[in-house]
Amino acid sequence: MQAILENRELFWSGFVTTLSLSVVAALLAFVLGTLLAAFRVSPFPPLQGLAVVYVEAVRNTPLTVVWFFMVFALPLLGLGLPTFFIAGVLALGLYTAAFVCEAVRSGINAVSAGQAEAARAIGLTFTQTLRFVVLPQALRTVVPPLGNQWIALTKNSSIGAAFAITEITAVAQRLSNTNPAQVVQIFLGAALAYLAITLTSGGLLGVLERRVAVLR
Amino acid sequence: MSNQAVLYDRLGPRGRRNVRIGTAVGGVFVLLLIGLALWQLGRSGQLEAERWAILLDPSTGVPQGILRALGATLRAALVAMVLSMVLGALLAAGRLSDRAWLRAPTTATVQFFRGVPLLLLIFFAYLALPRIGITLNLFWTLVVGLTAYNMAVLAEVFRAGILSIDRGQREAGYAIGLRKYQVMSLILVPQAVRRMLPTIVAQLVTLLKDTSLGFVIGYFELLRQGNAYIQFFGSRYGLQIYVGVAAVYITVNLLLSWFARWLERRSSASPRTAAAASTAPELDAAPAPD
Numbered sequence: 079m080q081a082i083l084e085n086r087e088l089f090w091s092g093f094v095t096t097l098s099l100s101v102v103a104a105l106l107a108f109v110l111g112t113l114l115a116a117f118r119v120s121p122f123p124p125l126q127g128l129a130v131v132y133v134e135a136v137r138n139t140p141l142t143v144v145w146f147f148m149v150f151a152l153p154l155l156g157l158g159l160p161t162f163f164i165a166g167v168l169a170l171g172l173y174t175a176a177f178v179c180e181a182v183r184s185g186i187n188a189v190s191a192g193q194a195e196a197a198r199a200i201g202l203t204f205t206q207t208l209r210f211v212v213l214p215q216a217l218r219t220v221v222p223p224l225g226n227q228w229i230a231l232t233k234n235s236s237i238g239a240a241f242a243i244t245e246i247t248a249v250a251q252r253l254s255n256t257n258p259a260q261v262v263q264i265f266l267g268a269a270l271a272y273l274a275i276t277l278t279s280g281g282l283l284g285v286l287e288r289r290v291a292v293l294r
Numbered sequence: 295m296s297n298q299a300v301l302y303d304r305l306g307p308r309g310r311r312n313v314r315i316g317t318a319v320g321g322v323f324v325l326l327l328i329g330l331a332l333w334q335l336g337r338s339g340q341l342e343a344e345r346w347a348i349l350l351d352p353s354t355g356v357p358q359g360i361l362r363a364l365g366a367t368l369r370a371a372l373v374a375m376v377l378s379m380v381l382g383a384l385l386a387a388g389r390l391s392d393r394a395w396l397r398a399p400t401t402a403t404v405q406f407f408r409g410v411p412l413l414l415l416i417f418f419a420y421l422a423l424p425r426i427g428i429t430l431n432l433f434w435t436l437v438v439g440l441t442a443y444n445m446a447v448l449a450e451v452f453r454a455g456i457l458s459i460d461r462g463q464r465e466a467g468y469a470i471g472l473r474k475y476q477v478m479s480l481i482l483v484p485q486a487v488r489r490m491l492p493t494i495v496a497q498l499v500t501l502l503k504d505t506s507l508g509f510v511i512g513y514f515e516l517l518r519q520g521n522a523y524i525q526f527f528g529s530r531y532g533l534q535i536y537v538g539v540a541a542v543y544i545t546v547n548l549l550l551s552w553f554a555r556w557l558e559r560r561s562s563a564s565p566r567t568a569a570a571a572s573t574a575p576e577l578d579a580a581p582a583p584d
Contacts, residue, residue, distance in 0.1 A: 239417075240413070
């Protein structure tokens with residue numbers, strides 16, 4: 079315990095780094111993932127193909143490999159990124175976008191065809207159908223899987239420890255090197271910090287989920 | 295495509311024209327992206343055939359090394375998969391138990407390991423376990439970390455699967471006099487596994503990808519092998535070797551997903567199986583209850 083208390087500022091800054099890395103990456107993942115999902119359900123084969131290839135390739139590649147690309151391969155192309163934090167945001171965001179795309183797409187598919195047919199039957203245009211009938215239902219179905227992606231993303235941000243980002247896991251690793259006798263306590267402290275994020279998010283999401291649930 | 299049914303009606307002439315225009319614009323956009331990528335690659339000399347040849351030329355030893363490292367990756371993944379499935383099933387059984395003294399600790403275990411990053415668990419196994427007198431080699435350190443995390447995730451998958459089975463199934467089991475463990479093993483688990491198969495396989499794909507975290511502690515798997523080659527041959531081959539490593543992961547994971555889909559088709563092609571068919575052939579015509 080002592081090691082954590084003595085280094086609480088370092089611990090706190092690690093916690094803040096984990097959170098900010100996760101939030102910025104989540105925003106990127108959400109925007110890009112929704113765009114990819116739009117490509118996938120669009121009637122334009124080239125865009126569908128682009129989204130399919132992106133999702134399948136990224137989903138089946140380990141995040142660690144994606145991160146290596148950002149940190150070590152991009153500079154070889156003359157596209158080096160200014161900071162490790164930005165490389166981390168890109169790796170996490172680009173990786174999670176593939177999963178967000180799948181979540182959003184399955185949300186759109188979960189809206190029954192009768193809904194859109196009914197919308198067309200009463201004369202709504204394509205945009206109106208999307209805006210008033212399909213998307214409101216799809217977004218609600220998408221809340222639980224998107225929430226799970228957010229939780230997974232916060233946990234995945236720990237990989238930043240291997241790529242020179244001083245977030246919680248890196249702090250725990252550093253402190254356990256300087257205080258070898260208190261390794262177990264240090265790691266429990268780091269675990270609690272993550273649980274504070276993941277369990278709180280899980281609880282809030284549960285509430286949100288019940289609030290917006292679509293009754294079928 | 296089935297997902298088109300929701301959003302679009304059959305198109306009229308104007309709609310078809312719009313789709314053609316959109317397709318053309320989208321095609322140009324995709325071609326531009328590809329062109330930009332190729333131009334950037336070519337400008338930095340990454341497209342030279344000699345750089346890519348290293349991945350396939352056996353005289354460099356790279357293909358053999360990558361295959362060997364793939365073996366190390368698969369070994370760790372397989373052992374962790376088996377262990378976490380077994381422990382996950384036990385934890386799920388504990389969480390579904392009627393006894394509070396069994397339910398509480400298993401629930402706490404599952405929530406803890408599910409809410410913590412895998413990398414933290416691997417670091418814990420690597421740095422902290424030796425401190426409390428448990429010394430493992432690199433292989434088992436990685437496997438312990440992978441198992442601790444994935445058993446908790448799989449326990450939740452199993453539990454959700456069992457809870458998703460229609461209540462009538464369980465009640466019918468009790469009604470014909472089965473005991474709880476019989477209802478579980480004969481009625482609920484077989485249906486739950488079939489229903490959760492896609493989720494289980496998705497988690498196994500994740501596990502396989504996560505073996506790449508072994509590089510952090512120095513376990514010699516695919517990614518570490520790739521990095522070793524980059525150090526040996528120089529960063530001149532960096533991009534190519536990363537692409538090669540990624541391609542191996544993608545291939546193996548796609549094969550795993552295809553296998554799962556095949557398994558799913560096979561098990562749903564023989565639904566309610568031979569027993570139901572032989573005693574009550576008319577049931578075959580009825581729609582599946584799920």
